[in-house]
Amino acid sequence: MTVTYQFEYSERLRCAFIGAGGHSYRNVYPTFQYAPVELVAVCDVQLERAQTYARGFGAPSAYDDHHEMLARERPDAVFIVTSYTAEGDVQATALAEDCLRAGAHVWMEKPTAAGIAQLDRLQAVADETGLTVMTGLKKIFTPAMEKVKAILSTPEFGTASSISVRYPQSLPAPDARSDDVAMIGFLDHIFHPGAILTYLMGPVRRIGYEWEPRTGSSVSSLLFESGAVGTLHLAAGSATGAPLERVEVIGSGANVVVDNGVRMTYYRAGAESPYGRSASFITGDDVAPLHWEPEFSLGQLYNKNLFYLGYVPEVVHFCESVLAGKPPEKGTLADVREILKLYELYRRLPAGEPATIEPRS
Ligand SMILES: NC(=O)c1ccc[n+]([C@@H]2O[C@H](COP(=O)([O-])OP(=O)(O)OC[C@H]3O[C@@H](n4cnc5c(N)ncnc54)[C@H](O)[C@@H]3O)[C@@H](O)[C@H]2O)c1
Structure with a gap:
């Protein structure tokens, strides 16, 4: 851009x-x-x-x-x-x-x-x-997440088979989950990992989770409509100041990792290291991992949080869609519906009891 x-x-x-x-x-x-x-x-x-x-x-x-x-x-x-x-x-x-x-x-x-x-x-x-109504789902407008999405659509990566998303967020105790005020923090934040999961993998079909009462942390296992599987680790209890997020998607013989929103490595398919016979971990240039991260020396735009956190891209996408008379492609009410389905499930679903989300629910 x-x-x-x-x-x-x-x-x-x-x-x-x-x-x-x-x-x-x-x-x-x-x-x-x-x-x-x-x-x-x-x-x-x-x-x-x-x-x-x-x-x-x-x-x-x-x-x-x-x-x-x-x-x-x-x-x-x-x-x-x-x-x-x-x-x-x-x-x-x-x-x-x-x-x-x-x-x-x-x-x-x-x-x-x-x-x-x-x-x-x-x-x-x-x-x-x-x-038009568009919501600022900033995570799916970040340059890193857009690149992950592009990698997922290449034949070299293969169909996405699994994903793991880590994001620190506490889920309130079961008896507080019907209280809208007690749920504000969870509602406010589930939009971030929820947007990433559904943008990269499509709608969730089945979900179950385990919950830890001291911090409110949880680990969910997910089955997507595509057949892929995933985990959502809501890592409440993490240190303040530690990087919040880690996203990894696995394809077929290839995987891509985004750490802290800006450090991205694409482990490409095709490297061969016969077990017990490979003297070097260095692989051929054509299959070597690709790594990106911004430099933070120049007064550029890409190393400004307005850009790498997705704020300018989401606002420009809205304006350009309206000016062109076209609906936006991301941040739509349909995208929001998938996130709110997850939110409502966490409110009513007890830990340890998986539930199926019907496509039209
Ligand atoms: N995407 C992100 O990175 C991110 C980060 C922080 C906050 N947020 C979101 O931004 C929103 C605002 O958060 P905040 O911390 O800035 O809140 P805030 O309370 O500082 O600001 C809200 C403002 O809205 C005004 N307001 C409320 N009702 C109004 C009305 N009817 N008419 C006119 N003004 C009205 C309030 O007076 C207040 O000034 C929340 O939805 C939050 O989830 C998003």
């Missing part, structure tokens, strides 16, 4: 923004430097914050009421980065419906909704209005 700076785009979307909080300040408003966005207004229930962000990110107007903003500004698209209600619902779901009804396409942070029922309502409004 060659990056275009905002001022170089000949056509830009008139965009409004709902939410002037911490994450959006760090990671979403700054992506607009590299996206076809003309920011026309910012809204936050705390007007002073909306005004500060509007000044800081170059929007002419600020509001504390999104209905008023939508009516006055008539934006092409709205970015929504809000939080949770006191009852544990996702604020952005109802806001997204309001934006669609006002004629605006929507980009929203994860989680899109707190359950399938809420997602169904949002989907119905999206269908009724014919407008």
